[in-house]
Amino acid sequence: xxxxxxxxxxxxxxxxxxxxxxxxxxxxxxxxxxxxxxxxxxxxxxxxxxxxxxxxxxxxxxxxxxxxxxxxxxxxxxxxxxxxxxxxxxxxxxxxxxxxxxxxxxxxxxx
Amino acid sequence: xxxxxxxxxxxxxxxxxxxxxxxxxxxxxxxxxxxxxxxxxxxxxxxxxxxxxxxxxxxxxxxxxxxxxxxxxxxxxxxxxxxxxxxxxxxxxxxxxxxxxxxxxxxxxxxxxx
Numbered sequence: 670x671x672x673x674x675x676x677x678x679x680x681x682x683x684x685x686x687x688x689x690x691x692x693x694x695x696x697x698x699x700x701x702x703x704x705x706x707x708x709x710x711x712x713x714x715x716x717x718x719x720x721x722x723x724x725x726x727x728x729x730x731x732x733x734x735x736x737x738x739x740x741x742x743x744x745x746x747x748x749x750x751x752x753x754x755x756x757x758x759x760x761x762x763x764x765x766x767x768x769x770x771x772x773x774x775x776x777x778x779x780x
Numbered sequence: 781x782x783x784x785x786x787x788x789x790x791x792x793x794x795x796x797x798x799x800x801x802x803x804x805x806x807x808x809x810x811x812x813x814x815x816x817x818x819x820x821x822x823x824x825x826x827x828x829x830x831x832x833x834x835x836x837x838x839x840x841x842x843x844x845x846x847x848x849x850x851x852x853x854x855x856x857x858x859x860x861x862x863x864x865x866x867x868x869x870x871x872x873x874x875x876x877x878x879x880x881x882x883x884x885x886x887x888x889x890x891x892x893x894x
Contacts, residue, residue: 673822712885713883756823760881768825768881770815770822770824773821
């Protein structure tokens with residue numbers, strides 16, 4: 670079983686739609702959580718951190734449920750430019766701090 | 781451009797040959813990571829350095845893989861006796877110690893083993 674599991678999609682939505690991605694992680698020692706974005710044939714880039722209380726960044730909302738070991742990303746008012754792969758990422762706050770990436774969820778926003 | 785740079789961008793080699801990749805991180809970053817990514821998968825952790833010290837190496841990494849970061853600046857990743865299963869995009873990333881979660885990735889080296 671992978672440490673970070675995501676629905677691969679693709680999610681195909683019209684412009685203006687609201688779309689949500691889910692992610693589960695298996696290691697309860699995971700303490701930090703993030704969403705990265707990867708455009709086609711490009712390198713991943715940090716989109717946002719995920720905090721226990723939930724957090725927003727413009728049209729993007731991230732939620733964390735530690736009890737269920739579940740992370741979500743909500744995108745409101747989808748834009749064509751949101752088309753990308755969204756990678757769920759976890760890290761353990763120990764001496765070997767490293768980021769573990771999920772396989773990603775692909776989003777296609779159509780006109 | 782002061783981002784992470786990787787060289788070469790593409791490498792085609794025959795099975796059994798050795799290959800070496802180079803990564804130049806952002807100059808003020810003391811943490812450097814190597815990841816491997818195949819189509820449809822997320823980046824898979826290989827190893828990481830804090831300054832010149834290699835602090836962790838993935839158990840998935842065979843003895844054919846070795847990485848160095850002399851003097852805590854650039855890093856090299858060598859794969860000996862390449863196999864077709866080594867074909868992948870090899871990504872290097874760096875981060876600062878106060879923002880460990882924000883990895884800056886290079887454009888990667890695409891390895892094809894024939």
